[in-house]
Amino acid sequence: MSAVLQVSNLRKSFGGITAVDSVSFEVREGEILGIIGPNGSGKSTLFNCVLGQLLPNGGEVRVDGKPTTGMRPCDLNRLGVSRTFQLLQVFPQLSVRDNLILAGQEHQGSMVSRLIGRADAGLGGAADTMIEFFRLSHLSEEPAGLLSYGQQKLLDAAMAFMAGPRLVLLDEPAGGVNLTMQAYHAERKATFVVIEHQMEFVMALCTRVLVLAEGRIIAEGAPQAIRRDPAVIEAYLGH
């Protein structure tokens, strides 16, 4: 299996604090990689460095073998890398349907064709399918800001899937998203990296787990092995 994502020696520090310290790992095609670790262990910073939201101080990121370190998030997204954020990120004044069309429109045509072409960028059908899949049909035309927290979380995940990405990074998806992730994984053979707190979720879904503590990888392996790893138990319970 080839590596979809390769991270080598990635470092990020804020002032005197090193949030991500020489982290290296690979994500193989089709797997669901879980990243766990106590609060403040650098999981979200790692995501942000991989995805171009933050510029790392050192190290390299490659997507499909192509160096992407320092690439802007929008360019990375158009390479097929998609994400959700830890905190909810929908566009509250746009309708549910428009949120989804927005999430896919930049993958269609050019700036000019998006200006003079169809208002839905040809994505109306795809958006409706996605809305149905996530059981949001009755809310399709509502502004996303009026949805409940759980519904917004689903919409957030749906937006990450809208452009048909091959690599999806989910930062703490809530319960409802799991099933849809599984379904998408089964159908599209997409690759996932998931930051998660809930051990049950990690144990049930992930094919492999990385454990991060104080910015470093302290363990890596199958979920069952990770659970018994003394270093992991120490990191979670030792403080």
Next chain:
Amino acid sequence: MNRLAVLAAAAAAVFAVTAPFLLKPFGIYLISMWAVLTIAAIGLNLTLGYAGQVSLAQGAFVGIGAYTVALLTQAGFPFSFAFVAAGILCFAVGWVLGYPALRVQHHYLAFVTLAFTTLIFLVLRNEEWLTGGIYGINGIARPAFFGWSTAKALDFYYFSLGMLAVLALATWWMLRSPWGRAFVALRENPIRALSLGLDTRRYTLMAFAIGSSLGGLSGALYAPLVQFIEPASFALGLSFNLLLMVIVGGSGYFFGPFIGALIAVLLPEWMRITQGYYLIVYAALVMVMMAFCPAGILGLAERALKAFAPRVKEAAP
């Protein structure tokens, strides 16, 4: 847009076409001013209301457009050429002015654009060889097209109204395209937009450039309307006035600028019956309105519609 909004827009259009027959020449001049300034306000509503980029430079772009048309037509170029040139020039200058917006936001951006407005005012006032300095430019001719002269007030009003219709329609088209969705995304959550593949840099510059271009086209009509331009007309006051139109009408509502401009142009005139106090009364009215409906008149209308008829979802797009 729902049926109610379409109906209201149609009624307003009929009124705009028939209104001059009920008005004296000065009234026609005022509604012409409304049509012209609405174009600039639509531009600012695009930049500020939709894309969320604060700008206090719209008055300066009206000035650049007005001087471009005045200078080019007096140099012998046809009006249509000068009109297009004003739009293109303001697009280019607006694009460049958009760069600070990539680094700073909100009130910081307001100050950058405010400095730009002051700069343009100083250039217009001090570069006498080009602009005539404080004496301004006099005797700007009104254009004629295929034998139709717009020299008379009524003709010029219909010309301005026609241009407003064309430019408003073009803006509406853009706002319903994926670009419009991208502009709103820029306003609501630029970081998420970036992660969804939106080139936020390009869209921000576009929002500035197109908004500024509409300011320039408004100025290109302003010059032949008033026929005499001088630097003070395009100082900070006009930028604030245009900002007021957008906010009072309802920022981010398509028809907001139409209503805001109507109020900003007509209200001071109606208030003249209070003699020397009219500016005070006008200021007080604006303050009361902002305190009780910060979302502007259309924001208030939407709220009222929702309260009375829960099934009507939106008063405006």
